[in-house]
Amino acid sequence: MRLAQLDSLAVKRHSFLHSWPTGPKLVATMILLAGIVAASSLRQGALLLGFLLLILFSARLPLWLFSFILYPAFFSLPFALAQLPTSPGQAIMILCKAASAALLLIILVASTPFPQLFATMARVLPRLVIDVLFFSYRLFFISLRALENLLSSLRQRGTFDRRNWGWSSWVTLQALGHLMINMIATSQRLEQNYRLRGYQAGVYYGAMDYRWRVADGLLLALLLAGVGGVLWFG
Amino acid sequence: MSHIHLPDGVLPVSWWLLAYVAAFIWLYLALRQAESEKVRRKLPFLAAMSTLMLLTMSVPLGPLPVHLNLTVLTGIIVGPWLGFVAVFVVNIMLSLLGHGGLTAVGMNTLVTGLEVVLGWWLYHHLFKTWRLSWRSLGATGMALLLTSALALSLISLSTGVISLWHAHSHEELGVEQAAALGNSFQFLGLSGVMALVFILACGLVTEAIATWGIVSYLQKVRPELLMEELEP
Numbered sequence: 001m002r003l004a005q006l007d008s009l010a011v012k013r014h015s016f017l018h019s020w021p022t023g024p025k026l027v028a029t030m031i032l033l034a035g036i037v038a039a040s041s042l043r044q045g046a047l048l049l050g051f052l053l054l055i056l057f058s059a060r061l062p063l064w065l066f067s068f069i070l071y072p073a074f075f076s077l078p079f080a081l082a083q084l085p086t087s088p089g090q091a092i093m094i095l096c097k098a099a100s101a102a103l104l105l106i107i108l109v110a111s112t113p114f115p116q117l118f119a120t121m122a123r124v125l126p127r128l129v130i131d132v133l134f135f136s137y138r139l140f141f142i143s144l145r146a147l148e149n150l151l152s153s154l155r156q157r158g159t160f161d162r163r164n165w166g167w168s169s170w171v172t173l174q175a176l177g178h179l180m181i182n183m184i185a186t187s188q189r190l191e192q193n194y195r196l197r198g199y200q201a202g203v204y205y206g207a208m209d210y211r212w213r214v215a216d217g218l219l220l221a222l223l224l225a226g227v228g229g230v231l232w233f234g
Numbered sequence: 235m236s237h238i239h240l241p242d243g244v245l246p247v248s249w250w251l252l253a254y255v256a257a258f259i260w261l262y263l264a265l266r267q268a269e270s271e272k273v274r275r276k277l278p279f280l281a282a283m284s285t286l287m288l289l290t291m292s293v294p295l296g297p298l299p300v301h302l303n304l305t306v307l308t309g310i311i312v313g314p315w316l317g318f319v320a321v322f323v324v325n326i327m328l329s330l331l332g333h334g335g336l337t338a339v340g341m342n343t344l345v346t347g348l349e350v351v352l353g354w355w356l357y358h359h360l361f362k363t364w365r366l367s368w369r370s371l372g373a374t375g376m377a378l379l380l381t382s383a384l385a386l387s388l389i390s391l392s393t394g395v396i397s398l399w400h401a402h403s404h405e406e407l408g409v410e411q412a413a414a415l416g417n418s419f420q421f422l423g424l425s426g427v428m429a430l431v432f433i434l435a436c437g438l439v440t441e442a443i444a445t446w447g448i449v450s451y452l453q454k455v456r457p458e459l460l461m462e463e464l465e466p
Binding site: 036075102 | 244278290322323329330334335443448449
């Protein structure tokens, strides 16, 4: 998983998309997602996908982001193939929708740091959910080093040798158990550290307020009109 | 199907909206259970299990289009209510990474959440007299079998695959075309429904064995994790 690279992209890159505040960006994502889900013809799907590609290239985001659309495209394959003999167009639409929606969300994540996303999501989701999201995010990066060390030591001991796959699988499962215990211990330490700093609940509950600008409203209205136009005339 | 995260654009709008409402009601009930300070202290367990699920759900198992979920293990460790919160969180994170649609978070959470609850119940109640590791194997296998069957039926109904199959194989299409429809999905030389059943069976067996292996290790190192009920 390339979560670390995605996070780095969101924090270190600079583009018009990165500098757009999270709130309006999230609303824009919802408008585009609604358009993708509502698209009913190949032309509509292609226009929306083209628009996403335009955003991707103009924000100078790397091409490896396309690798993220393979999973949803693959998982939508059974549904697309079931439609193929009767309606090939519909089958392509299913693939196109799944890929476009995944690309849209990847563009959002690659241009917005996760903590900012969580802070905005805290306005609609319960506090405990946001806390778990934030802790899981922190823990993921803290555990990455432990995972790398574990994998190296397993490789050095010949764990991934194909000749003895039964033993290899057994050791890998034991290593997963070890990683789990390690994660729980790290998570407990993390929570203790937060408690020492006065944390009770709702890490991002008091996230700073953003004042919406007229330009944000205009951009969103333009986007809404664009997506509506594609769905109406496309 | 429990190992296939539904992407956007596959489910009809009414179905995913209904699934969202049901998932939020379930989440509300789960959070009401988790209000006490005792459960608040279990936040590290919840975060650790969510991170572990996030890791395992992101790694495909070789040529098979399946991955480990570890939902039943999560249910065993943190209980059914907090386990549901964990799968909701993981589904949100995964949908942001393009794995499973944002509109399908409700349906994906309901299916995986059902695995958590069923697995927890089977582990702590139905197989109570068995050895811990065998309990986890039985609970995972049975929970996944039931949820996969339910999810497959629901998704087939919602997407119209069953009605399409039925109508076309009897009326509009000829025998050869109907056979082509059934055989249109191919995997490792298997075709149609058999291929899908094979993929699901592989996912089920892999998940059950993985849970059994991890629980065997935990039994030796931290047995209290498997015994303690973390619910209030």
